[in-house]
Amino acid sequence: MTKTFYRYLPVADRDRDWGLFVTTIGESRINPGTPYPPATHPGTHHFQPRQGRVLDEYQIIYISAGTGWFQSELTRRVKIVAGMVILLFPEVRHAYAPTTSVGWNEHWIGFNGETARRLMAKGFFTPGRPILPAGEEQRLLGLFDDALATTRRNPPALQQLLAGSVFNLLAMLYSGEKSGFVGESPGLGAIQEAANLMRQHPEMDVSIPQLAEKFKVGYRWFRRAFTHHTGLSPHQYLLDVRLARARELLAQTTLTTKEVAAQAGFKDEHYFSRLFHAKVGAAPGEWRERARRGLRA
Known part of the structure; x- marks a missing residue:
């Protein structure tokens, strides 16, 4: 017996202009002994597991219960268990199915568009790694629901x-993959606590090696893992936090440039002014006037 809900959605020009559009969405409970795929699959998406299929879209398939297998022209056959996500790519032949004696629960959404293709082209996800951990499954299932x-x-x-x-x-999925790189506490905890400390106290007088020492991790590991986790090196992250704090003080207070620099964590007013102009495109005083005109407007 199979319990299924699905929709195949029309795509208008405005949906393509949006940059990402959905082609299909649904969920199925495939009970033990049930043929797969279900006979209700439309011809454009139907396939025989032995031959596989090639799609012209991306699909996220979350397996919330049961077991099965997956393989593609780029990957060997792997076992699928509850809590795994299969990410399908256009023009990549693939096949998958639940274990006949067990079945599985699957939830899927198909999509495409310029924005989706750009994300994949930038390497956020790759067809060579189509199996991802679901991570926080309750949240993931909630998003599907x-x-x-x-x-x-x-x-x-x-x-x-x-x-x-x-x-x-x-x-x-991307966050879960990045979290898996640094592992569980104390590794992941050190990165999160360090980032929180920088955001809450950008004025603190501390070096990056001192931060690593504070959280009892090696400096080289800390720098590499922090960059992987946030996309910025610890030094660049702290600079960005300090500049954000400076913009906030310039817009909301009457502090002098020197006072803003000090409260944002910059010891040298002249270095702060040069860096601010280089990063923001305007001197602190000029930016303040622009921001206030914008606020008044």
Whole structure:
């Protein structure tokens, strides 16, 4: 017996212009002994597991229960268990199925568009690594449930709402992959605590090696893991936090440039002014006037 809900969605020009559009969304509970794929699959997406298929879209497939297998022309056959996500890529032949004696629960969303292709081209996800951990499964399942509920309601701008769901799903998967790089506490905890400390106290007088020592991790590991986790080196992250604090003080207070520099963590007013101009494109005083005109407007 199979319990299935799915929709295949029309795509308008405005949906393509949005940059990301959804082609299909659904969920199935495949019970033990049930043929797979279900006979209700449309011809454009139907396949025989032995031959596989090639799609012209991306798909996120989350397996919330059961076991099975997956393989593609780029990867060997691997076992799939509950808590795994399969990411399918266009023009890559693949095949997958639940274990006949066990079955599985699958939740999927298909998508495409210029923004999706750009994310993949930048290497955020690659067809050579199509199997990802679900990470926080309750949140992931909640995102699928919300997207399915939205699809059932069929509100105006459904495609744009579902595009937001896809972005959230991809962000969760990417975050989970990055978290897996640094591992569990104390590794991941050290990175998170260090970033929180920088955001809360940008004025602190501390070097990056001292931060690593504070959180009892090696400097080289800390720098590499922090960069992998945030996309910025610890030094650049702290500079960006300090500049953000400086912009906030310039816009919301009457402090002098020297006082702003000190409270944002810069010891040298002249270095601060040069760096601010280089990064923001205007001197602190000029930026303050622009910001205040914008606030008054």
